[in-house]
Amino acid sequence: MSRRYDHSRVQEYWQHVWDREDVYDCPDDAEDPTYVLGMFPYTSGALHMGHVRNYAITDAYARYRRMCGDDVLHPMGWDAFGLPAENAAFERDTDPESWTRTCIDRMRDELETMGFGYDWSREITTCDPEYYRWNQWLFTRLHDAGLVDYEAATVNWCPDCETVLADAQVIEDDTEDGTEEVCWRCETPVGRRELDQWFFTITDYAAELHAGLDDLDGWPEGVRDIQRNWIGRQEGARVTFEVGEDEAVDAFTTRLDTVFGATYVALSPGHDLAASLAEDDEAIAEYVADVRESDPGEAGMSGVDTGLTATHPLTGDEIPVYVAAYVLDDVGTGAVMGVPAHNERDNRFASEQDLPVREVVEPIGETDESSTAPFTGDGMLTNSGEYDGLASSAAREQLLAADDAIESDVTYRLRDWLISRQRYWGTPIPMVHCEDCGRVPVPDEDLPVELPEFVQTTGNPLDAATEWKETECPDCGNPAERETDTMDTFVDSSWYFLRYLSPNFDDAPFDSDTADEWLPVDVYVGGEEHAVLHLLYIRFFTRALADLGLLDVREPVDRLINQGTVLHSGQKMSKSKGNAIAPHEYGAETTRLFVLSAAHPQQDFEWTVKDVKNSYEFQQDLYRMVLAFSEGDHDTRTESAPHDAYLEREIDRTVAAVTAEYDRFRFHQVVNELQRFARLLRRYRNYEPPYKYAYSRGLRALSAMVAPIAPYLGEELWNHLGEGGLAAEADWPTPLHDVDDYRVERQLIRRTLDDVRDITEVVDIEDPEAIEIVVAQDWKYRAYEIASEADAETAVVGEIMDDEVVGDHGEAAADFAAALQERQAELEPTMDADRELEVLEQAAWLFEDEFGATVTVRTATDDDELAGKAKPNKPAIHIS
Template sequence: MSRRYDHARVKEYWQHVWEREGVYDCPADADDPTYVLGMFPYTSGSLHMGHIRNYAITDAYARYRRMAGDDVLHPMGWDAFGLPAENAAYERDTDPESWTRACIERMRGDLEEMGFGYDWSREITTCDPEYYRWNQWLFTRLHDAGLVEYDSATVNWCPDCETVLADAQVETEDGGGHDHTHGGVCWRCGTAVEQRELDQWFLTITDYADELYDGLEDLDGWPEGVRDSQRNWIGRQEGARVTFVVDGHDVDAFTTRLDTVYGATYLALAPGHEVVRELAEDDDRIAEYVESVASTDDAGLSGVETDLTAIHPYTGEEIPVYVAAYVLDDVGTGAVMGVPAHNERDHAFASEHDLPVEQVVEPVDGTGTNLPEEPYTDDGMLTDSGAYDGLASTAARDRLLEDDAAAEATTYRLRDWLISRQRYWGTPIPMVHCEDCGRVPVPDEDLPVELPEYVQTTGNPLDAAEEWKQTECPDCGEPATRETDTMDTFVDSSWYFLRYLSPHFEDAPFDQQTADEWLPVDVYVGGEEHAVLHLLYIRFFTRALADLGLLNRREPVERLINQGTVLHSGEKMSKSKGNAVAPHEYGAETTRLFVLSAAHPAQDFEWTVKDVSTAYEFQQTLYEMVDTYTAGQETRTESAPHDAYLEREIDRTIAAVTEEYDRFRFHRVVGELQRFARLLRRYASYEAPYRFAYSRGLRVLTKLVAPIAPYLAEELWHMLDEDGLVVEAPWPESLRDVADFRIERQLVRTTLDDVRDITDVVDIADPDEIEVVVAEDWKYRAYDVARAADPGDAIVGAIMSDASIQAHGDAAADYAAELAEQGAGLEPVVAGDRELEVLSQAAWLFEDEFGADVTVRRADGDDELAGKARPNKPAIHIS
């Protein structure tokens, strides 16, 4: 009886060997390495199944590319700053750094036990002063370049976390980011967000709005869902600014439908508009409304009419001015011309406040509308629009722009990135406040500005660190105070992939020459939830660094892979739901194999014990096969005809598995390996296997499984008495031309299915003979003519114009008509001789399954079966 594979017994040994040999170290002099990266983890205390799935994907691909001959960079580090560590430390009466360091040690051990192959010589930790020194250095460079602003602003405030949140860190009911209106909850703790007026630091990401938007078109290797999320978040809109006069002041309203301007029956202002702020100073009714909107999660269609009127720029008429919650403070201009007849939001607001609905666009085809009950929002022909009556919407928009009352304009949903955080555990913002000099950057020679010793306190701990806070102005030398806000931790992760390239570089955040050679990241794996946070920020940072002369690249990542969610009992697996499974509960290798085999990387999948058991048993199957072979299994040294099928199938499997690795379809890789393992076992039980073919099959199988199950593969490689390590072995290559491997496989599969169907229908339980008859050559020529024909071509005529086909008379005409009916649905086939060869090599499968004598031959024109045989659809006779 063969032994069982014991993962726990071998893992420490192979970990030691891999580390001793430095197999995962990427050479510093690699000209063009393959850069494979998983989003580095937040130091939360332990790995969860989402981590395992992410890192199993990158590890499998990195191992595959290393075996394929690439110099592979596959690093790991720690996203170590952040409020959760500060909260955890507070709860445990310790300090954030001690908690974070303990988490890192635990998580690094988890990663190593899982067998993930990282270049640990490049490990980075964002809470190390030698790392966040460069956060501060980059901040000062961005400040000098005019990409940093300090301004008073209405900001999102989480009262539980006691800090400001960027718009993208406020979650709304639809699951998206904050839309610059009131409402939403904190992305970390779920507390309802409030609005506060504070002086804050911003990175002016809006300077890159157009480039970030346009650049999405070229990101062919990114999921369309991520690109759409970024387009929506940037929210670029082309339209016009229309100027209304309100109380002697010009108020601009943005619209994408200038053709509807004559239908404006009111002007709506956002609660934060400067005109509204002035009104609120003297009008208690307005002030109370603005305050009520700021304190509610859903102000809906609420609004309040002011005592002001606006002069319509085209008609000269006066229309009422409202303060309306649905108008956003910082989207467009904060003012909306209300056109209830042609805009859904305006129509809903007008219905709520009994405002007039005036139609100024009608359908071109004369069909009716549902006005005034429902707005008509399509383009059409203008009516009741003065001199513009009768113009189509598109032409009217152009003509209306000729008037001084309107001008072309572009607006964005994107707002500048608010990076100030009123918390301790983050990068101190390297600025000094001086009464005489104002805000002054800390000089490079004084960086890093390190965090003081942690002291538990309410509010901002840095603001309470009086000794640390007091300093001298770098410009005038007079007493000054340090900035007490720390940076949003997304700053840390916006450039960390660059630090991996030269983690010990002392002169700059990274070595520019190395970065230019190695970027973009070839493959980046992480969750789609980061689409408008991290993934937008790294694109901004890369562009900003390029404009600072620090990079010659403007896009950071070539190919982005989003991994799906691991579910348990239909819900996302998590500790809070009590449905989490520890990554090592079923063994590291079984877990890796299962999470990669369960589904496409982008899809969610359900964790089930049954499927985990299947992954475990597959490992045991491979181990048993190799163990039996190396223990002295009987083999042959002379080849037999059926051995050619296995030799060919080895090459087909190499081609198929390689293609699936390249496409990140690891679930199909595992499926191919399982199928191949079953074939090897069946081949070995059919009769004593041919030593050359069978041993090659086992070695190829070992190599192909190595990226997914590295401990097992190393053990099998060692048992097969191969030199070196399988992790460093060259990727297997096909010995034969296998360009048609998918067609050949399908041919064998469908022919077997046809034989099964016939035996079932005719109820032949134990057939004596199976005859497989391959079509005549002229049918393949006819098939090729039909496939090459363009749609609408006279396929029958084209086929029958070939004299060698025409010579087959009525049979040829009937077959030509059959092909013409199928038209463009004809799939590629292998040539007749190749079909005969493939089926002859596979004859043993039929014999093994049905226990019958099998004959494979070409059709003869006089043969009754010749008329039934088609290319890649042989005729079958069973007796």
């Protein structure tokens, strides 16, 4: 038999066995299974290294939990709709569906080749009518609940993708002239258009989405911060300005203390009053139209004077009212009180429009008197009437009670979710436009509204599908037209994790009883870049579905893991940069081992051939070791020797350590532990013929613990060891003895070995004859315990010397107590004297093997010259 492990030779066999035994199928009657999920892939054509890292994390954890006895739900599906597939199909002179199906077949094969264990019976594909039927069903339910709006809006438009974009799909790109807003997909500069569009009113949940972040303890703080900033909760005040005889404008401000500095009121171009004025004022109408059609930033600090004045609620002054491009429609109230002296944007607008600047807050302390910039911090009020001399914070409190025109308020930066897309490859929005009835939802019995046959055209292909577009009104039966926009593909992914729970359920998108029992998702793995796209949307959808009576839970995910990026030559690995490595290039398990061992899952790491080679060699070492044992290449003993106890104990310690690291998703530390343990097993085997029971137990534990990361290898090792069943279904190894102190035990052995090495090096002893390791006396452990448990303010020396056991040792005890007090904050956990002696006696063979010397381990005595040097956690050492 070859001594070289080749996963490609065995992978087909083990895949067949796994499928035959339904290893990865989660039973429908499971009681609250462990739900492990990776963000499902977009069908981009081929599996890339980012996919591998994401799915290696979920697969390793799912396999580990299955071996621990859990029912595990670990499904996979396809995020199959979207513009990239439409563009790719156009480039290849085919249709989006054919291209997408080809990609899915290829990627499914690649996932299986990589050994990922999915419950394929739950596979979903979002471009299947059986799936997007429920997109449409949910849309109508949200529409009926008042969570869908259809309105004219100034929207982000990508001229290259020929579709609108949600705010979260517009990113900032650095240019020579500063930054510009570009499309998240193609990086084309984004423009503005006025269009009738469909929105989900996610703003109805802004307060709850923001507050809920505080309870997501299992989510990275970075993601929570991104969502907090995007939702943009602001506490402040609403100030009402009377305009003319019968109009009032509410302005939101977070700096009520600057209210006396307001010298104008500015309305957004979309404000109701601005729209009303535009009907009769050509200049205002022209300005509003220009702003709405211009690119972001082009309008700058432009504005138009309405000719109206607003009455300041506290001073009675009349101040001008402008329509200004810098005021946003859906931020705050769509109107601001302009305070040029204390707000940078207001200051720039005032300068542009030649408006007065009134200082009403002075900085406290020394300032740069030469500065002409507005003072935007808190300070002391001036020019503010009876409030002069108050600090900003106190003034804000008092001003809230000053006038009925001022009320406390909370606003959110979050905007409603624009879901309309003017593209073919997406879920048709199930609405009909009727001249008599208006906008009418498609009835449930007529769902799904399926896509027509694809025809390549400029603009929106559905708008050109005349036969498909022409229909009857569900209400009156008269001729009507279908909605030709399709849904943003993030709608597909906002609830897909629910469909996995009951993929064949035909009465609703998912079975609510199952969802209530199995949710939330226990572990979800994906990129931080989805923080305000997918991850915010699934939180919104879960709440909306709960309010529709379809769910009990309101948060979809308990624990979120963000995987880092795979780099090559310092850049993110990608085809466009020419630095991509195909997952199969180095073999499935070499790749899996490397991507999991290279760094913590959340960290980026560099792909290096040297490190990949180390992962390959580790597999080969394990295979050769197990094969040699199974074929009887090494003599073994059936009677135990004293040093065998060390291996038995180290097996327990390794199992405890590896288990803890799997639970913490620190797979790089799992691999480190397994590599260290494999080296120890080789060393133990070569020291003298191994004790068969202990050595075989160590190999079994090693095989089981590597199986979640390298499943083909795990099965091969398990099989060669003659174990029954499959490694994938084996029980997770457990320690035979208590291992609460395993970290302390390991640290003791490591430090003592390091101390012996340091002594032999410093004294230049090449071949030591004898090594004496002396453990401290009992009373020192008692003193150490007292010091460790004492409060920082406690007089440790006195408390130690008051102890009957310690105090009898007089001056030696006092000196030791003083040393303990000096480094009390640094004291580490320790064992008692008997256990420390036992651990070092078990490890004596390591010293003998490394240094070729006779090793003695004993406890110090009162008349022992080494007694003073021996301390808990640090025995005295004498080398001759």
